[in-house]
Amino acid sequence: MARIAGGDFRYRFAEHRGTLLAAAVFLAMFAIYGANHNAGFSTLVVTTAANKGVLLALVAMAQTLVVLTAGIDLSVGMIFVLANCLASQFVVGDALETGFGILIVLGAGLLCGALNGLIVIYGRLQPIVTTLATGAIFYGLALLLRPVPGGEINYDLADALTGDVFGVPASLLMLLGIVLVIWVPLRRSVTGRAIYAVGSAEAAAYMSGVAINRARFTAYLLSGLLAACGGLMLTFVTYSGEASAMIGGSYTLNAIAAVVIGGVSLYGGAGSAIGAIFGALVLRTIGDLLFVFDFDPLWQPLFQGVILLSAVTLGSLRLLRVRNRLDLFG
Amino acid sequence: MSAPPTISPGSSPLSRSRFGTLLARIDRPVLAAFGCIILLLLVGSLYSSSFLSPDYLLQQLQVASFLGLIATGMMLVVLLGQIDLSVPWVVTVGGMMSTAAAGWGPLGEALAIPFGITCGAAIGLANGIGVAWLRVPSMIFTLGMNAVAQGLMVLRTGGFAPQDHATSAMHVLATGRHILSIPNALFVWAIVGAITIFLLRRTTFGRAIYAIGNRERAAYLSGLPTRRVIVLAFMASGGLSAFAGVLLAGYSTKAYQAMGDPYLLPAVAAVVLGGTSILGGRGSYLGTIAGVILITLLQSILSVMQMPEAGRQIIYGGVIIAMLLVYGRQKRQV
Numbered sequence: 208m209a210r211i212a213g214g215d216f217r218y219r220f221a222e223h224r225g226t227l228l229a230a231a232v233f234l235a236m237f238a239i240y241g242a243n244h245n246a247g248f249s250t251l252v253v254t255t256a257a258n259k260g261v262l263l264a265l266v267a268m269a270q271t272l273v274v275l276t277a278g279i280d281l282s283v284g285m286i287f288v289l290a291n292c293l294a295s296q297f298v299v300g301d302a303l304e305t306g307f308g309i310l311i312v313l314g315a316g317l318l319c320g321a322l323n324g325l326i327v328i329y330g331r332l333q334p335i336v337t338t339l340a341t342g343a344i345f346y347g348l349a350l351l352l353r354p355v356p357g358g359e360i361n362y363d364l365a366d367a368l369t370g371d372v373f374g375v376p377a378s379l380l381m382l383l384g385i386v387l388v389i390w391v392p393l394r395r396s397v398t399g400r401a402i403y404a405v406g407s408a409e410a411a412a413y414m415s416g417v418a419i420n421r422a423r424f425t426a427y428l429l430s431g432l433l434a435a436c437g438g439l440m441l442t443f444v445t446y447s448g449e450a451s452a453m454i455g456g457s458y459t460l461n462a463i464a465a466v467v468i469g470g471v472s473l474y475g476g477a478g479s480a481i482g483a484i485f486g487a488l489v490l491r492t493i494g495d496l497l498f499v500f501d502f503d504p505l506w507q508p509l510f511q512g513v514i515l516l517s518a519v520t521l522g523s524l525r526l527l528r529v530r531n532r533l534d535l536f537g
Numbered sequence: 538m539s540a541p542p543t544i545s546p547g548s549s550p551l552s553r554s555r556f557g558t559l560l561a562r563i564d565r566p567v568l569a570a571f572g573c574i575i576l577l578l579l580v581g582s583l584y585s586s587s588f589l590s591p592d593y594l595l596q597q598l599q600v601a602s603f604l605g606l607i608a609t610g611m612m613l614v615v616l617l618g619q620i621d622l623s624v625p626w627v628v629t630v631g632g633m634m635s636t637a638a639a640g641w642g643p644l645g646e647a648l649a650i651p652f653g654i655t656c657g658a659a660i661g662l663a664n665g666i667g668v669a670w671l672r673v674p675s676m677i678f679t680l681g682m683n684a685v686a687q688g689l690m691v692l693r694t695g696g697f698a699p700q701d702h703a704t705s706a707m708h709v710l711a712t713g714r715h716i717l718s719i720p721n722a723l724f725v726w727a728i729v730g731a732i733t734i735f736l737l738r739r740t741t742f743g744r745a746i747y748a749i750g751n752r753e754r755a756a757y758l759s760g761l762p763t764r765r766v767i768v769l770a771f772m773a774s775g776g777l778s779a780f781a782g783v784l785l786a787g788y789s790t791k792a793y794q795a796m797g798d799p800y801l802l803p804a805v806a807a808v809v810l811g812g813t814s815i816l817g818g819r820g821s822y823l824g825t826i827a828g829v830i831l832i833t834l835l836q837s838i839l840s841v842m843q844m845p846e847a848g849r850q851i852i853y854g855g856v857i858i859a860m861l862l863v864y865g866r867q868k869r870q871v
Contacts, residue, residue, distance in 0.1 A: 279676065330862050333815045335620070335676075339802055340857040347850030354847070450847075460680055473674045505695040509688025516667075516681035523671040535672060536754040 225470010226482035236492045257376035263487040265437030267465035269430040271483040277406040277475025278334035282342035283434045284459030289349040290438025295358025295448025305361045320431020324424040349450035356449035365443040407476025566812025569864040570827035599720035601833040606781040608807040610774030618817025619675035626686035628797025631782025636792045639704045657779020665768030707787030750817030
């Protein structure tokens with residue numbers, strides 16, 4: 208009995224090792240950051256850091272869902288930008304209008320995700336090519352909406368969501384809410400298990416009667432929704448909308464990096480969105496650390512690239528334990 | 538997943554007419570891609586009669602040459618079942634390093650072009666080592682190398698204004714028309730293309746690329762030096778991207794930051810539209826040629842129609858999806 212319990216613990220630990228590692232790295236880095244910041248752990252410092260981190264965390268969560276199915280979504284950044292432009296147009300006016308605006312933005316995210324899912328599942332195209340192309344479409348739509356940066360937002364709501372509640376950043380509470388409403392129920396549902404099953408062995412999942420198409424579609428659908436949440440949040444932070452290919456591209460790439468740092472396997476079937484959130488926070492804290500230590504800004508891009516490479520290369524340590532060379536080819 | 542057997546050269550035992558075997562050899566996607574090219578030309582000629590003039594077509598082929606070089610490298614990597622996302626900044630590295638070399642006196646000027654290509658190949662070498670030896674998924678490793686290359690270039694140009702003017706040799710290679718008013722850049726692409734076709738069809742290196750793309754484990758067990766082949770393919774991709782950067786710098790007479798940004802999506806799209814499977818192991822260079830011309834024509838038509846950027850992006854993405862849905866679908870699995 209004890210042995211079984213021990214095995215159970217080992218299994219659970221192995222499953223969450225990536226998440227725990229990312230969380231530990233983040234806590235250590237953030238402690239160093241706070242200790243060296245002039246203002247220390249003041250509410251303002253934490254809130255500013257949280258607002259930046261939550262943006263990437265939402266996009267990273269979106270990416271996680273698709274990566275878990277062994278796919279990749281290169282359009283998350285563009286959905287993020289499109290949602291930003293939509294929000295700067297519609298999320299204004301009184302409470303009712305603002306509410307409708309938010310529904311429009313989130314609905315658009317769902318539509319984008321659904322489009323990706325339908326093309327990948329029924330069009331039988333590879334996710335990487337599909338989302339590269341749909342990303343161009345989403346960016347075009349954003350540009351159509353906002354040829355030049357601008358627009359506005361419901362400022363009361365924006366200030367409330369980017370401020371703090373009794374010293375706790377509101378954006379962090381929102382992220383927690385999204386995790387509790389979307390990720391936790393999904394993870395515990397049959398569809399959630401199916402997403403993992405599809406990513407880990409599609410043929411076996413199909414043979415076991417798992418609804419693979421439904422799992423895939425749900426992953427893409429919710430990915431679009433989460434990316435749109437991120438875009439909405441971006442609008443609350445910047446008060447405006449901008450159709451920028453650079454922002455979209457950098458969020459897509461950083462989301463992939465965050466997912467990897469958070470312990471989610473790019474081959475699918477392993478990892479969790481919580482890990483990706485910590486991966487995103489780690490990435491953002493790196494930038495803050497460079498700032499606090501007065502790093503020459505010219506060196507920052509190189510430094511971030513090197514850190515990203517080192518982080519993903521750390522995974523190669525497992526190669527040292529490989530006994531059978533054929534295991535290398537996975 | 539079992540990839541269907543590739544139609545290998547000279548494997549058809551049937552004694553059909555030469556033309557018949559030639560047609561049978563060409564994949565359906567390649568034919569479809571060439572069909573789309575003709576369709577695009579017809580649509581374009583409805584807009585303006587100059588679309589079918591030799592001068593316009595040659596100019597399109599000149600522009601296509603730059604993309605053609607990048608897509609050649611990308612295709613080698615995609616055939617392995619990998620992808621090279623470091624293209625944007627490797628192109629910039631090629632342009633910037635070659636123009637930098639041009640500032641180092643006469644010797645530097647003479648070695649500008651090889652130096653630029655070497656720098657790109659060096660980044661490709663790092664990519665290859667990361668993918669083949671460290672076994673990091675190429676998607677994330679090349680992404681990281683892209684960031685590193687960007688960091689290096691920002692570092693180089695940020696502090697001071699470096700010499701960034703192309704040498705006359707680069708300018709001539711990119712824009713000159715010396716033989717029969719055919720652009721020199723097109724000759725460059727033709728030579729690179731011919732070498733690639735030879736490599737892919739007639740050498741063990743080429744067959745090894747297909748073998749690894751189909752099933753790396755089996756290739757390894759058959760005694761192929763899989764890691765060396767992967768590294769060489771990534772080096773070729775880096776070198777060719779940098780070469781395109783050198784030519785682009787010659788074309789616009791100077792190198793600038795982010796000059797490679799608009800080339801990643803078109804390169805991947807060209808390779809995939811040409812019928813090369815993104816999962817690796819299947820595809821022909823003829824298809825890539827078709828894909829490159831297709832993408833270039835599409836971009837050209839959209840700009841001739843004076844479509845605003847927004848509409849251009851939407852149509853561009855939509856057309857790629859539509860064409861892939863017509864002929865790029867995977868076989869039904871499980």
